[in-house]
Amino acid sequence: MIRRGLAIAALVLLASCPRQGPIAAVLVAPDLETAAIARGLVADPADRDIVGLYARDTDRVCVVRRGLGYRIGAHVDYGQGVACSGAGSVSRSGDTLRVTLGEGCAFYARFDGARIVFPASVPEACAQLCGRRASFEALEVDRLSESEAEARAMRTAGNELPCAVE
Structure with a gap:
């Protein structure tokens, strides 16, 4: 009987306790890159040209302005005539680049503000731009310069200027 009385007293006490509101929303800290961008310590890739x-x-890639769009030149050189070289147009949507290097050689590449990465598989038509066993597949290049003049001056192994604007 005493136990039953204690149990009832405990229930009455619990029922008389003030109810707490909903648990406060947990604040999630931004990841390190987002925080660095917000503080201006790192350039936002979305804002980089x-x-x-x-x-x-x-391996080299150049990108220059052409009219309202961009021209791109890409060169891969493994030595001894094993190379690829092409030029065409590129457009950007966020971190995705739409690269066209010639008839049937069009694909999407990634841009993170400091690097351009071609896909691991490109259309067969891109092979026309390559000699022997060379390929544009998985080409990955880092930004050396934001200078348009330096990009225009890039030369291929054959001394061509793929980013010279017509």
């Missing part, structure tokens, strides 16, 4: 000169080892 794609114009510039990009390279890694012997």
Whole structure:
């Protein structure tokens, strides 16, 4: 009986306690990159222009303004005549680039503000721009310069200027 009385007393006490409101929303801190962009420590890739000169080892990409759009040139050189070289147009939507290097050679690449990465598989038509076993597949280049003049001056192994605007 005493136990039953204690249980009832405990229930009455619990019922008389003030109710708490809903649990406060948990604030989620932004990831490190977002926080750095917000503080101006890191440039926002969405705000960076794609114009510039990009390279890694012997691979090079140039992007320059052409009219209301952009011209792109890409060159991959493995030495001894094993190379690819092409030029065409590029447009941007967020971090996606639509690259067209010639008839049937069009694909989407990634741009993160500091690097351009071609897809692991490009259309077969891109092989026309390549000699022997070379390919544009998985080409990855880092930004060396945001200078349009330097991008225009980029030369291929054949001394061509793929970003010279007609």
